[in-house]
Amino acid sequence: MKTNSKEIKSIDDYINQFPDEIKSKLDTIRKTITKAAPKSIEVISYGMPAFKQNKVLVYFAVGKNHIGFYPTPNPIKVFSKELEGFKTSKGAIQFPLDKKIPLTLISKITKFRVKEDLEFNK
Numbered sequence: 001m002k003t004n005s006k007e008i009k010s011i012d013d014y015i016n017q018f019p020d021e022i023k024s025k026l027d028t029i030r031k032t033i034t035k036a037a038p039k040s041i042e043v044i045s046y047g048m049p050a051f052k053q054n055k056v057l058v059y060f061a062v063g064k065n066h067i068g069f070y071p072t073p074n075p076i077k078v079f080s081k082e083l084e085g086f087k088t089s090k091g092a093i094q095f096p097l098d099k100k101i102p103l104t105l106i107s108k109i110t111k112f113r114v115k116e117d118l119e120f121n122k
Contacts, residue, residue, distance in 0.1 A: 011042045011049040022062060025101055029060055029067065032103045036110035057113040066094040074116065075109045
């Protein structure tokens with residue numbers, strides 16, 4: 001799906017450009033990340049919604065047939081068993097739009113990233 005990143009200034013702007021069914025999924029992902037990383041702030045980075053503490057923890061974005069979740073490379077390795085049913089690459093996970101979003105897994109990965117971020121910035 002195409003987005004016009006020049007007009008995207010907030011996560012609300014990003015989410016509101018999509019049909020209701022996708023908006024609902026994005027809102028749920030946003031709430032899940034916010035709950036898992038309550039001290040994070042919302043930003044738009046590389047035209048995507050992102051959550052940041054000292055550095056960006058995670059990003060997410062809508063693709064043609066999926067929602068991409070970008071937690072950086074390390075969680076892809078750490079959670080490899082739980083990610084077996086999903087398409088992954090070095091720092092990305094694809095959640096198909098026609099399937100239930102694994103919110104518990106998103107929460108676990110986000111909490112892992114919070115710990116990594118805090119450890120890295122000690």
